[in-house]
Amino acid sequence: MDAILLQILNGLDKGSAYALIALGLTLIFGTLGVVNFAHGALFMIGAFCSVTLQKILTISTISIDETQKDFLGRPLEVKTPIMENWFGPEIGGLIIDWSVPLAILFAIPVMLVIGYVMERGLIKHFYKRPHADQILVTFGLAIVLQEVIKYFYGANPIPTPAPDAFRGSFDFGALLGLDTALAYPYWRLVYFAFSAVIIGAVFAFLQFTTFGMVVRAGMADRETVGLLGIDIDRRFTIMFGIAAAVAGLAGVMYAPINSPNYHMGMDFLVLSFVVVVVGGMGSLPGAVLAGFMLGILESFASMNEIKAILPGIDQIIIYVVAIIILLTRPRGLMGRKGVMEE
């Protein structure tokens, strides 16, 4: 029982990342009809927003300490972060410690601008082109973005820790009165809660604002909305920026879970596309549902008991489930008729 609970918890944070990326992918596909293979790169850039803010906050003044030596035997250069010079070691240290949550504020404008520039500068030229062209150009863009990040940050993973307040894990076993330990890292709980808030905010934005209502109307019937004199293209461009920001925020908060590296976006990209297809192309609730479902299933497949019966199942479970669902429900779990169908 506790093993099952543990894997559900594990699946929730993995599912959160899948759901957030798939949500952005679906938003772009549902509004602009573009299959965006650069979406994983946006997730990666979000994680590097955390890295960048951490680097900015740790810009240091250098003083020479004659009593200590560096690796070549020269007097050691001691670095003191400017933040600590300005605000004192305690407050300065606290600001640096909280660099990942603070990066949310940094990432939102950055990702909106990147999304806007990406859409206006490149992707809008491919609206009327076949999906294969869109996939090629966005995949190429993803590789370019990856290489740009590698050029500036190197190929090694960069540790980006969560605030000290969230180090350690919460014991659900004690909470539920179980005899066994059911530890779960605090930061992963934060990530799950954060994802739920972002997903809720996106749905609320689309459901309860005039802007969202127009976007939903445009998704259902673009031409009619255009005939009403509404500039739907501009709204869709903004939605592209919002989708980029959602992927970016997913990356920002994921940075402490696994140290960011330049190819982390690719690790999520293919799985997120499977999530979108399983959820149903163009269906926002479908993307979220499939994200969590596949995340939890992937966790279950990693259980030793399951792997003992079906070796290697943890590597293919998502694809097996995708095949089964597409065979039984060709439009995915919550797909609409007419989407990507001639």
Next chain:
Amino acid sequence: MSFSKLTRRGLIKTSAVAGAGLALPTYLRADAHSGFTNAPTGDTVTFGFNVPQTGPYAEEGLDELRAQELAVQHLNGEGDGGMMNTFSSKALKGNGIMGKKVTFVTGDTQTKSDAARASAKAMIEKDGAIMINGGSSSGVAVAVQGLCQEAGVIFMAGLTHSNDTTGKDKKANGFRHFFNAYMSGAALAPVLAKEYGKDRRAYHLTADYTWGWTQQESMAAATEAMGWETVNNVLTPLASTDFSSYIAPVLNSGADVLVLNHYGGNMVNSLTNAVQFDLLNKEVNGKKFEIVVPLYSELMAAGAGKNVQGVIGSMNWNWQLQDEGSKAFTKSFGEKYGRPPSNSAHTCYVQTLLYADAVERAGSFNPCAVAEALEDFDFDGMGNGPTTYRGADHQCFKDVLVMKGTENPSNEYDTLEIVEVTPRAQVEYEPDHPMFAGGDLGECNPGA
């Protein structure tokens, strides 16, 4: 001469023969007169440095390349000479190799066996490389070693730690200076028993490929011999990025030690995940829970950040060593690149010098003569104490370092500290040891 007899059929036949001739690999046609592949004919000799320049180990590859470039400079008499000044053999004079200036070409392994073979093949066939050096994966090393054996050039392996490289996959044309998984286990087990006690229960997470398997087998054998019990061994896919679902069950398994048989990005992520689950602050079976990372690298330790603090592992070499060779290399490298060298940089540098030295001693670039000069060669002054290149399997035997993540780092390079220099005698084994069984060195292939 007249073209009147040139028929269409004749033209096709001639073209086919000429095409086939041109398509033949260089090493099967050129320099056949000299009796070996890519025999240098001019006043230069070319090395092929095959390292990951893209992909997840690109940073490691870049550091290898830095060291290889430094070695070439030293061989050609540029710079301060580095370890050539401390090397016990005095065959190298700083005037190239046998009077020929050393040049090099580079290839990108991408840490993929097929890409690594393709880049090595291109360097041998197109650029005339006489020796291939580098790499940071055992899968790649085994693949490139096989290619070099077929092509008739010497392969001086870079970072490869699987027992198989000089075990079941050993080749007469391949040589490994780096230590191996067995040696890690033999060096680590006594230290682990001393630090954590002999009554421990270990849970292994193991990367599912050749290196992971041999590392796990070696660690389990060495720790069990000390009295530890292996509770479980879970194979994790090499492509895994999140290990939480593998780590979560550890606490309820009855284990009080987690052994992460992971390297590179796998190691960074699995260790980070394990620390997130707060394993290091748990108490199981009345003992503090511990994590062990059998194979460390400075670059990966930097990637894991604070998470390595207090975690024990092993290394082939470290820049903090205070012998004359290590100091000379660290000084050369540090002054040129502004950072201390990694242990993968060190092994590539040493391998390049060892090859050059063997050519000088053999008086020939013929790979079989070079191999003979390397076999059972005893040397010192290269940072690892007295070392032997064993002829039976082409494995170097030398001291091994047991490392621990620095608790209070004083600067960005202060990530690991030396716990113990395990003497060579403690990590030696017989060539027919069961963990290395199944392979055959075969005959040296000079190619051509």
